[in-house]
Amino acid sequence: MAEYQTAPPGAGSGRRLLTWIDNRFPLSKLFNEHMAQYYAPKNFNVWYVFGSLALLVLVNQLLTGIFLTMHYKPDAAKAFESVEYIMRDVPWGWLVRYMHSTGASAFFIVVYLHMWRGLIYGSYRKPRELVWLFGCAIFLCLMAEAFMGYLLPWGQMSYWGAQVIVNLFSAVPFIGPDLSLLIRGDYVVGDATLNRFFSFHVIAVPLVLLGLVVAHVIALHEVGSNNPDGVEIKEKKDAQGNPLDGIPFHPYYTVHDIYGVSVFLFIFSAILFFAPEGGGYFLEFNNFIEANPLKTPAHIAPVWYFTPFYSMLRATTDLMVNALCVIVAAAAVAAILRGGFRAGGKVAIALVALVAVYLLKTFDAKFWGVVIMGGAVLILFFLPWLDDSPVKSIRYRPSWHRIVYGLFLIFFLALGYLGSQPPSPAGNYISQLGTLVYFGFFLLMPWWSRMGVFKPVPDRVTFNAH
Amino acid sequence: MHTFLSRFLIVLGLALPLAPALANEGGYPWDRFPANKMTDVASLQNGARIFTNYCLGCHSASYMRFNRLHDIDLTDDQIKKNLLFATDKVGETMRSTIDPRQAKDWFGAAPPDLSVIARSRAEVGKGSGADYLYTLWRTFYRDDARPTGWNNLAFPDIAMPHALWQLQGERRAKFVDVKNPHEEGKTEHRFAGFEQITRGTLTDQQYDEAVGDLVAYLQWMGEPAQGTRVRVGVGVLIFLGLLVVITWRLSSAYWRSVH
Numbered sequence: 005m006a007e008y009q010t011a012p013p014g015a016g017s018g019r020r021l022l023t024w025i026d027n028r029f030p031l032s033k034l035f036n037e038h039m040a041q042y043y044a045p046k047n048f049n050v051w052y053v054f055g056s057l058a059l060l061v062l063v064n065q066l067l068t069g070i071f072l073t074m075h076y077k078p079d080a081a082k083a084f085e086s087v088e089y090i091m092r093d094v095p096w097g098w099l100v101r102y103m104h105s106t107g108a109s110a111f112f113i114v115v116y117l118h119m120w121r122g123l124i125y126g127s128y129r130k131p132r133e134l135v136w137l138f139g140c141a142i143f144l145c146l147m148a149e150a151f152m153g154y155l156l157p158w159g160q161m162s163y164w165g166a167q168v169i170v171n172l173f174s175a176v177p178f179i180g181p182d183l184s185l186l187i188r189g190d191y192v193v194g195d196a197t198l199n200r201f202f203s204f205h206v207i208a209v210p211l212v213l214l215g216l217v218v219a220h221v222i223a224l225h226e227v228g229s230n231n232p233d234g235v236e237i238k239e240k241k242d243a244q245g246n247p248l249d250g251i252p253f254h255p256y257y258t259v260h261d262i263y264g265v266s267v268f269l270f271i272f273s274a275i276l277f278f279a280p281e282g283g284g285y286f287l288e289f290n291n292f293i294e295a296n297p298l299k300t301p302a303h304i305a306p307v308w309y310f311t312p313f314y315s316m317l318r319a320t321t322d323l324m325v326n327a328l329c330v331i332v333a334a335a336a337v338a339a340i341l342r343g344g345f346r347a348g349g350k351v352a353i354a355l356v357a358l359v360a361v362y363l364l365k366t367f368d369a370k371f372w373g374v375v376i377m378g379g380a381v382l383i384l385f386f387l388p389w390l391d392d393s394p395v396k397s398i399r400y401r402p403s404w405h406r407i408v409y410g411l412f413l414i415f416f417l418a419l420g421y422l423g424s425q426p427p428s429p430a431g432n433y434i435s436q437l438g439t440l441v442y443f444g445f446f447l448l449m450p451w452w453s454r455m456g457v458f459k460p461v462p463d464r465v466t467f468n469a470h
Numbered sequence: 471m472h473t474f475l476s477r478f479l480i481v482l483g484l485a486l487p488l489a490p491a492l493a494n495e496g497g498y499p500w501d502r503f504p505a506n507k508m509t510d511v512a513s514l515q516n517g518a519r520i521f522t523n524y525c526l527g528c529h530s531a532s533y534m535r536f537n538r539l540h541d542i543d544l545t546d547d548q549i550k551k552n553l554l555f556a557t558d559k560v561g562e563t564m565r566s567t568i569d570p571r572q573a574k575d576w577f578g579a580a581p582p583d584l585s586v587i588a589r590s591r592a593e594v595g596k597g598s599g600a601d602y603l604y605t606l607w608r609t610f611y612r613d614d615a616r617p618t619g620w621n622n623l624a625f626p627d628i629a630m631p632h633a634l635w636q637l638q639g640e641r642r643a644k645f646v647d648v649k650n651p652h653e654e655g656k657t658e659h660r661f662a663g664f665e666q667i668t669r670g671t672l673t674d675q676q677y678d679e680a681v682g683d684l685v686a687y688l689q690w691m692g693e694p695a696q697g698t699r700v701r702v703g704v705g706v707l708i709f710l711g712l713l714v715v716i717t718w719r720l721s722s723a724y725w726r727s728v729h
Contacts, residue, residue: 289599
């Protein structure tokens with residue numbers, strides 16, 4: 005417990021108030037620990053702005069969400085109408101609604117860029133595994149939040165998107181039909197679904213999300229930020245015990261991030277005020293038609309931020325399952341011949357592979373599609389233990405690693421594009437290849453991340469004074 | 471620091487959704503709606519007049535209040551005298567008096583609500599909802615095979631008869647069978663122009679203008695705040711533009727001491 009302090013004689017009222025508070029609540033202590041004496045590497049580049057921006061967009065979603073909830077009616081008969089009521093009759097309702105709908109897409113743009121930053125600079129490596137795990141959990145929550153929020157306007161895409169996704173759960177063996185019934189609360193998406201999704205969207209998931217964000221930041225401030233060089237700045241300290249390559253977050257990164265925030269708000273506002281529909285990607289055109297359970301749209305596409313995963317789902321056909329069987333068998337043969345296991349290990353591997361192939365062929369391809377879609381998100385959680393490279397940052401990895409990362413990115417974007425398009429034979433083959441590249445990137449990482457000639461990592465960060 | 475902005479823009483540009491494919495989704499290609507009508511108040515007012523006279527009998531715009539027409543410079547008096555048919559309160563929404571069940575019996579489909587029709591009919595790669603509606607209103611033709619006696623190129627087998635036929639007159643569509651360039655031995659039934667049967671009260675050019683006004687109104691009604699949105703947006707961007715410069719200089723001033 006901190007000692008009781010008294011303000012110096014003649015101190016101003018502000019100082020006296022702060023002393024009064026500090027004696028009862030660690031205000032100055034918290035500010036110093038997380039801002040003024042939190043040392044961050046001085047070589048952050050533009051990629052490091054997206055963490056603060058994600059926080060900004062989160063606050064935007066929470067505040068605009070509060071006002072939308074004041075006017076929105078979670079009732080299948082009134083929901084669509086109440087959104088138009090917000091757009092027309094609520095003073096500045098259109099602005100609040102567009103801030104929320106554009107904010108949803110902005111959230112995913114910012115978070116995807118934030119994750120990509122973590123990926124290329126190895127921000128998930130020891131000792132930041134928990135920062136990464138909390139982050140992955142945030143991403144998962146965000147997907148749930150966005151999915152359930154998208155049902156609320158009760159347009160055709162809201163309705164049929166939810167119908168398709170909830171139906172996926174019915175592909176789970178044994179418990180599937182009951183599980184999807186439990187999620188919907190009805191045999192089709194309906195008023196009961198809308199009400200429970202509303203409840204999850206406005207309170208349950210945001211509560212978890214906020215808790216995870218706090219955990220993410222606390223974990224980060226415990227271990228300190230990584231940087232583009234992947235050098236631990238805590239290893240070189242000055243006489244006061246502060247990192248030589250660190251600078252206090254406040255004021256240096258606060259002013260830096262305020263600048264980043266201004267640029268972000270400029271671009272965000274340009275979309276919000278001049279293209280709020282985002283060309284049909286942020287607000288889908290079909291969603292301006294009220295939900296009609298009797299009229300299935302010709303082409304159902306999820307919102308853009310889900311399309312890479314949706315592509316992987318669609319790519320999992322019987323052909324894809326056969327390809328997976330071949331891959332499992334080939335991996336088992338390679339492990340048995342080259343893995344250096346003893347006889348018992350070899351038998352075990354063969355058995356596991358046989359069981360895997362048996363399961364792949366026993367259950368429907370639709371179920372494996374769901375597994376692949378879910379696995380594509382869950383595999384991110386394992387990243388800290390898949391990467392075995394001796395360096396963190398892409399800067400000091402072998403040059404050809406950049407091509408690996410580049411291919412991964414290109415296929416991920418291609419999957420995203422194809423997921424927004426109606427299915428086509430060529431698109432399906434590319435999606436299947438993309439799915440294999442996506443999983444190959446992660447599952448083969450223990451091998452490829454060690455290969456090649458690594459560049460020497462400097463002792464200190466590289467920094468060019470401005 | 472000066473490269474911060476450019477890098478930021480490049481990074482964000484990478485993340486923006488891929489440009490929509492320009493592939494024509496098939497069907498009759500859409501004409502371009504003359505978008506300059508959106509800034510012409512007289513056009514919007516005329517569109518409102520056509521809408522209440524010709525559309526509101528069967529279609530509602532149940533999220534749109536009559537007195538929102540203030541935004542296109544109509545007064546309560548003008549609205550009451552010229553546009554109110556089914557109600558006498560300017561605060562009411564635009565509801566049609568048609569019975570949806572009867573309408574379904576008569577036409578085979580209940581007439582959809584038109585409040586946000588222009589927003590809902592856009593197609594990525596094909597055009598805006600206004601383009602679609604503008605094309606729809608200019609491609610009606612007589613077709614005795616249809617129950618209503620009317621058909622449409624942009625919306626084949628449309629349930630709605632040509633509500634503006636007195637203005638445009640009656641037309642027949644000519645079709646020719648041409649060889650399919652991609653498949654040997656197959657022919658395509660291709661549209662080859664209209665043929666006027668009876669004259670309407672408007673000339674072709676006047677009719678296009680009238681339809682343009684109507685579509686401008688429908689587009690405006692889809693989002694009555696759109697004018698305010700753009701006006702506020704300009705102010706916001708000017709403010710944020712200044713803020714970017716100020717915060718950039720502020721950030722640079724602090725970072726100058728970091729070596």
